[in-house]
Amino acid sequence: MYTISKAHLLATAAVLSLIITTFLIFGTPYSTSVAKYALKTSLPPGGCPPPHVELPASNTTDWEFQVARDGNNYGLTALQCRAAFPKLFVEIDNATATRAQNPITFEELDQVEMADGMVRGVIADGQLYILAYTPQPFTFSRAKATLHALHRALAASPTALPPLEFILTTEDFYLPPSPDPQHPGAGAPPPPIWSYTKLPHHRHTWLMPDFGYWSWPEVQIGPYAALRQRIAALEAGLPFNQKRKQLLWRGRTATNPGVRGTLLKASQGKSWASVHPLDWDAPSSSSASASGSRGMPEAFVPMHEHCAYMFLAHTEGRSFSGRGKYLLNCRSVVLAHPLTWREAHHAALVAAPHPAANYVLVEEAGWGDLDRKMEWLIDHPDAAERIADEAVRTFRDRYLTPAAEACYWRELVVQYSGVLGFVPVVEGREGAVAFEDWVLGV
Numbered sequence: 022m023y024t025i026s027k028a029h030l031l032a033t034a035a036v037l038s039l040i041i042t043t044f045l046i047f048g049t050p051y052s053t054s055v056a057k058y059a060l061k062t063s064l065p066p067g068g069c070p071p072p073h074v075e076l077p078a079s080n081t082t083d084w085e086f087q088v089a090r091d092g093n094n095y096g097l098t099a100l101q102c103r104a105a106f107p108k109l110f111v112e113i114d115n116a117t118a119t120r121a122q123n124p125i126t127f128e129e130l131d132q133v134e135m136a137d138g139m140v141r142g143v144i145a146d147g148q149l150y151i152l153a154y155t156p157q158p159f160t161f162s163r164a165k166a167t168l169h170a171l172h173r174a175l176a177a178s179p180t181a182l183p184p185l186e187f188i189l190t191t192e193d194f195y196l197p198p199s200p201d202p203q204h205p206g207a208g209a210p211p212p213p214i215w216s217y218t219k220l221p222h223h224r225h226t227w228l229m230p231d232f233g234y235w236s237w238p239e240v241q242i243g244p245y246a247a248l249r250q251r252i253a254a255l256e257a258g259l260p261f262n263q264k265r266k267q268l269l270w271r272g273r274t275a276t277n278p279g280v281r282g283t284l285l286k287a288s289q290g291k292s293w294a295s296v297h298p299l300d301w302d303a304p305s306s307s308s309a310s311a312s313g314s315r316g317m318p319e320a321f322v323p324m325h326e327h328c329a330y331m332f333l334a335h336t337e338g339r340s341f342s343g344r345g346k347y348l349l350n351c352r353s354v355v356l357a358h359p360l361t362w363r364e365a366h367h368a369a370l371v372a373a374p375h376p377a378a379n380y381v382l383v384e385e386a387g388w389g390d391l392d393r394k395m396e397w398l399i400d401h402p403d404a405a406e407r408i409a410d411e412a413v414r415t416f417r418d419r420y421l422t423p424a425a426e427a428c429y430w431r432e433l434v435v436q437y438s439g440v441l442g443f444v445p446v447v448e449g450r451e452g453a454v455a456f457e458d459w460v461l462g463v
Contacts, residue, residue: 057450058127058186058443088418093246095177095427099435102428109420110432111368112228116213117436119224124442125213130188133212138191140164143445144434145184147175149456150447152186163191165460166235172456174430182431183438186445189215194340194362195226213437218341218362227437228365233343234426241317242324242347246423249350251325256352259329261406266399267295268356270334271322272344274298280336280358287388293395296334328353331405332398335380337362349416352409354398355380358388365429369420371411379411 086105091097097105135141138160141153149172157164167189175182197211211225219226236244268288274281281298288294299318324344327333328351335345335357341364348355349366357380360367372382381398383391398405419425447453 056446058445060443061124061441086419086424088422092418092422092424094424095173096179097424097428098179099431102425102432106420106425106428108368109365109425109429110436112219112363112365113429113432113436115224116227117440120210120213120440123210124440125437127186127443127445129209129212130186133188133214135188136190136192138164139188140168140191141186141188142168143184143186143447143450143453144175144182144438145445145447147178147182149175150450150453151456151459152450152452154459157191160191161239162236163232164189166232166237167191167229168456169460170230170232170235170426171430174427175434177427178431182434184444185434185438185441186443187215187437188212189229191217191232193338194218194220195223197223197225215433217343218364220361221363227433228363229433230365230426230429231341231343231346233346234423237343240324248325248347249417252328252350252417255325255328261331261352261409262402264329264331264353265295266331267293268332268334268395269322269327269330270296270336271299271320272336272338272342273301276338277336281338283387284334284336284391287391291392291395293332293399295330327351331409332356332395346416346421349380349412350421351417352413354405354408355412356383356391356394357381358383366416366420366425369415371415373408377411378408379415381408 084101084104086101091101091105103110130141133139135153135155137156137158139153139155140151143150143152149168151168154164195214195216197214211223213225213227215227215229217229217231219228233242234245236242242248270284270288272281274285285296285298288296297320299321301318303318324347327348331353333348333351333353333355335348335355336342337358337360341362345357345364346366359382369379371377371379373380381394383394
């Protein structure tokens with residue numbers, strides 16, 4: 022009969038003890054019964070490399086983005102995304118570079134005060150989980166629209182995506198905590214919040230696509246894909262030279278009186294202007310009776326009907342303005358003041374008089390050169406039409422397609438995960454609910 026010596030037993034016990042100790046140190050961050058994350062064993066310079074990407078069946082070098090075939094494809098490969106939208110990921114690349122040598126920690130996320138309009142979630146094995154969802158008193162449908170769009174991009178991914186844990190805000194902007202004035206260079210970096218917009222120097226904030234890429238029902242815009250169809254139908258029978266030769270703008274001035282109020286003054290009494298404020302608190306009784314629902318303000322113009330105008334004004338509000346991407350879907354000339362707040366597609370903006378201009382920048386304070394530029398555009402319809410055509414080519418047919426939005430989401434997931442210093446654990450995690458269940462309220 023085989024016997025086990027005492028020395029053998031002691032050696033086995035020592036090995037087991039070593040294994041258990043190693044697990045306790047590296048496998049569990051707390052002394053609680055449920056692990057919330059596991060530390061990454063290593064993080065190479067520049068973060069973790071993206072997951073393996075399968076090449077498309079055809080020769081990748083011969084593949085080119087075609088909007089009619091690919092514009093609504095939510096499942097382009099990573100290589101196809103980079104080839105189709107080379108300017109789309111600038112802000113993600115910048116945020117990644119900022120955190121490459123300073124990985125994001127679990128404690129860093131855990132210390133974020135979950136204010137109204139915030140969501141904390143996990144992605145594991147390609148599945149979206151919701152950990153925390155704060156009240157949305159002012160952002161209404163935004164968080165649900167954003168999470169739906171993220172889930173759609175994950176479900177359409179042609180390859181496996183890495184795990185991560187994130188916090189996003191649905192407010193108009195996120196301002197990182199102010200540094201200690203006595204020690205401005207000391208302390209922890211600002212929290213890595215996902216936001217719809219940011220200021221250029223907020224390099225720790227990660228830009229995500231805004232809620233309007235899913236739907237914006239509060240202002241009767243509805244699903245993004247449906248809006249693009251309405252725009253295409255309107256413009257199919259409306260040549261550029263038959264559009265109304267006016268500058269259209271509708272909006273609330275109180276959100277940014279310095280920009281929007283001065284636009285009203287600069288355009289007042291001009292024959293080329295159709296610029297009017299909207300009072301959302303005083304809806305038109307006729308619009309309410311016609312639709313059988315909530316009335317819209319006097320002078321309201323449905324978003325797709327903006328495209329019937331030759332010229333469109335774009336202004337920021339409290340921060341970014343969600344209408345910008347809608348206006349750039351039109352075959353019209355967009356005129357904008359210098360933009361303060363960044364959005365994902367802004368790297369593709371090219372101002373006139375560049376040969377590839379896709380919009381017009383009104384540079385003087387208070388829209389001071391608006392009248393001069395409007396008169397020039399009206400007097401040079403061929404030049405105006407070239408700008409409008411370039412906007413279609415750059416934005417409607419490329420950077421603002423549903424395909425581009427899905428590509429952006431997955432690139433955000435891959436690069437953010439690459440600078441995450443831990444791997445989130447979902448099983449047994451308090452509050453973790455699969456998105457499919459969460460959205461049903463079960």
